[in-house]
Amino acid sequence: MQLVVARVGRAHGIKGEVTVEVRTDEPEVRLAPGAVLATDPASTGPLTIETGRVHSGRLLLRFEGVRDRSAAEALRNTLLIADVDPDEQPEDPDEYYDHQLMDLDVVTKDGAEVGRITEISHLPAQDLFVVERPDGTEVMIPFVEEIVIEIDLDEQRAVIDPPPGLIDDRAEIASSRDSTEEEA
Helix, strand or coil: CEEEEEEEEEEECCCCEEEEEECCCCHHHHCCCCCEEEEECHHHCCEEEEEEEEECCEEEEEECCCCCHHHHHCCCCCEEEEECCCCCCCCCCCCCCHHHHCCCEEEECCCCEEEEEEEEEECCCCEEEEEECCCCCEEEEECCCCCEEEEECCCCEEEECCCCCCCCCCCCCCCHHHHHHHHC
């Protein structure tokens, strides 16, 4: 199976290094020196990582055969793709690869069907499940342990405990005015 592990950014310096936008939780494995990566567009690869280092919080890579700024700049926006065994599991039991989560059925903790995961959106603050409902509409569910309470890969489902208003339009809002009317 092929997974996108990074996107090449701008050239850094004059000796062929590039910045990369990391798209893997395991950059030390997937983006290590010696790794051979397929590319999109395919015409720019495959690329072999020669060196890697962190500079000002950004990962910089140099690829074999890329020796100057012009060659590095020509790689800008190239996706770096690693071959991954589909049965491979992350080291942490509470982590999952995107391909493991795709197409899982999403149900509430009381068993109500919500839909099916069609996409995982990786945002700076947290990841989101994009869930297609049976009626074709979509809902976004934050992939945080307070809401996604169980991932069962054997049963191919994600169990959620959504706060009011997350998956429906009927948010339960209690105001002090409502409680005084009930007391009267």
